[in-house]
Amino acid sequence: MFDKRFERRCVMAMYSMSIARVSGRGDVSRRTFLQGVAAGVTGLGLGLQDRLALAADQLRSQGKSMIVLWMQGGPSQFETFDPKQHSQCKSIETAIPGVAISEHFPKTAQLMKHWCLVRSVTNKEGNHQRASYQVHTGYLPTGGVKHPSIGALVSKEIGPASSDLPSFVSILGPSQGAGFLPINYAPFQIADPERMPDNTQLPVDENRYARRLKLLSKLERGSFERIAPGDVADHQKIVAQAADMVRSKRLKAFDISNESPKTRAAYGETPFGQGCLLARRLVEEGVTFVEVQLGNWDTHFDNSDRVAGLAGQCDPGMSALVQDLVDRRMLDKTLVVWMGEFGRTPKVNARSGRDHFPKAFSMMMAGAGVPGGQVIGRTDDSGTSVEDRPVQVTDLLATFCDRLGIDPKKENVGPLNRPLKIVDGGTPIV
């Protein structure tokens, strides 16, 4: 255990030096690299370049990836994973003695040994947009800087250097974009996991398609490029990516009809369930970051009924996903995260709903070496405040980075050449 960790740190250190070579644009770490060179760091045996290349490849070949199950709208912690007296449902025991969760999650209860449940997330943002932004990026929206989301950051750090599939896929929701990072780290959105992505069949034969692309890139050198060189460059990048993707053999990863009816049924015959299945297929094919959204948790009225309905979609999907990853020996390398932008009020409002409540709420994570079967933190009896181990959003993001072998303190260059850490502050919690 110690050795592995040590080895990872070594790779990390080398990796951070290698960044200058690997990913070109926008890394302050280049400075570290140059300082290293200036200080006369030389290798024994292997040349520096060789060692750097080796380190980068090692890191990338670890094949780690992350799946976020995004509960848009802010799920009630009281009817999911932090049941209380005033919960609008019963609680059930789980496979871990002494840990009870909502009756709406019977399958998850059986798999609790893989999950690490955090009941003490605490935050201040109670507005959907702002909180979503913050949880996805680790920064508060400021208007001036568009921060990259964790999906884009992870794709950039550990995604394959070049790939014909997008490294960041968002299923059933928009997720958050690449911010100031290059456009190729923006999420590829899938609106319907049960269909191949739209428009992925070549409209003409391959030779002619190639001819069209060539003509297009020539014409893009025309008068508009003088007006908008940056836009033309970005557009061309996307066109190239789209063209690579439709001609890729790996495109079939998007086709869940290749899965057996039994597997498909296990995930639940819902868009979210099938989205979880697609996430597993994509990760298996080397996609680095997948977000699957389940929306409508904003239960300002009829909290009880609506949460029951949503949990009925959520529980089979997330459980089949974890079980499948275990069966395929992929859970060790795949970090699975369940969370929303905030929790909901302990008090039930006049419309039998619960309102926004960022002060104390729950999230779950599994895989990528996160020790399962444990509960971190505790809220008081009413669920009003955190009694033990408050966990901030930045702590969570630092944890994700740590589990994926990313240095959260690494800096990217934002607008006006301002260095911005991947995660500003925060300490890993597992």
Add this chain to the structure above:
Amino acid sequence: MARLACGKVSGIGLVLAASFFPLAGQAENLPNGFREGIRKKLENLPPEERAQAMARVRKTAEANIARQPTAVLPQNVETIPIRATAGQTRLPWGGKPASPHPLTPDHVSKAYAQQAGSLAPAITEEQFIRRVYLDAIGHLPAPADVEEFVKSRSSNKRAELVDRLLSLPQFGEHWGKYWADVFRYRATNQNANRISVYQEEQWLADQINSNRNWGEITSAILTAKGLDQEAPAGFFVAYHEGEAVELAGEAARVFLGTQIACAQCHDHPYDPWKRDQFHEMAAFFGRTDFRIRKDLMDQKGARFVLEVGPSLRPQQQHRKPDLKDPSQPGEVMQPVFLSGQPLPLQTSDEQRRTALATFITSPNNPTFAKAYVNRMWYELVGYGFVEPMDDLSPQRPVRQPKLFDELSASFGQSNYDIKAFFRAVVLSSAYDRATTQRGESESSEEVLARRPSRLSAPEILANLEWVLGAVDAGARDLASRKASPRRKFEQVFGYDPSLLSEDVEGSIPQALLLMNNPLLEQRISAQAPGTLLQKLLKTQHDNAGIIDMLYLRVLGRMPTRQEKATCEASLRSVDRAEGLEDILWALLNSTEFVHQF
């Protein structure tokens, strides 16, 4: 007992303040019986408690007034009498801002020239007609219109063109879609896209086409009540499911360019907004409700019947959640406008929302005109006086502040005339400046030039249909099972119009659609009957002429010599029809096709 008494008195707080402050000196205009009640309550208090209560009220009132932040506030607020009674939509505000210039192109040009520093070069007539067509009606001009406009020697031709465009129904339809997106993209209700029962785009289009002014449109949106079909302006409340906090945040953002939403949970980190102020603003919607009328759905057999209006619990009040102990009901908040104008707690939903609309659209509230002017200047001229366009925070630098003030005052003076503003801006010298891309090395002067921006989803779809024929009708491949072709297209190409143009990026699904969509491919075909290329091949014999026509159709301009040469060269070694198809495909997939510039 003492606690109870204080609680009661704080409820009537600022009404009593009338006796201390000219600001609230209009208590006699409150609904009958109201003042009597207060008097009685006061009389019933023991003398020493009465004095305490009065002192408390006075303190609250003072605090409310002292809280006024600067810069984004109405200037003459102290002199504004508060008269919010049922049914009264316009208040006699008195005094107007010092005589602003009328809203004409000449005045805008003059003010712009004084503030602009060195001007970017003017654009050609060809560029002007593409730009103004897209801005006015959301699609490209016909090749014949381009030709005629460029050739015309009339000195008045731009004004004639703009007046013609303003009279078309597409003007309102285009901007109706724009405003619907402004509201929709920040809707709380994730199903907002499906709340088509309100037909909000059509309603907005009708208002704009009949040149209803921005103040009236705003008031209608803020005060709408009733069933969806009867009150189409209710979409705003429905988008946010009647939630007071969300409605307050959005109303402030869209109509006042003021970002207060984050003060919901904590004082604003940079701006002067306090958490109390946010919840006092929210209290204007504290008695507003949104209901799905299941009973009427059965009765009418409609898919959806929605109702917005007063809460069914008439005593409902907006409460500021107690962050320390959320199990407590929270403090009852009195409606107080951001500039300090209070409203009594006993006011009804209608009174509250009517008063809010009045405060927001008051000629004494320059922020209302500024929010509109800043947004429209961004959309039409390509940069904001303040950016982002919906955040007129006092902390943000203001570009060309004098021009901004003058334009806003003129817009207010015009009684928020939407068409007059559009006309004055697009016919001014500010509008016909050449585009440059903002770069890091640019000087501050160049930053103020127009930047290329992505076309909106409806614009791209309209242009596709313009070039290829209607793809909307029966377009199976563009359509998903659930959404109409147009909605589906909007899901792929849509974006929040309040974003800065540099934050709006293309995406792989967009590229895939334009590159590979089978239906588009059918329409690109030179063989299929009735397609653009089939017609062109019938009438035009030389390739050069067809290439000119393709450029005019798809990009609204003639090709440069080099572009033409590239196209002609590409035709040399391939089948002519196929080669032309490839050219059309390339133009539809060019960066230029999806940009305004």
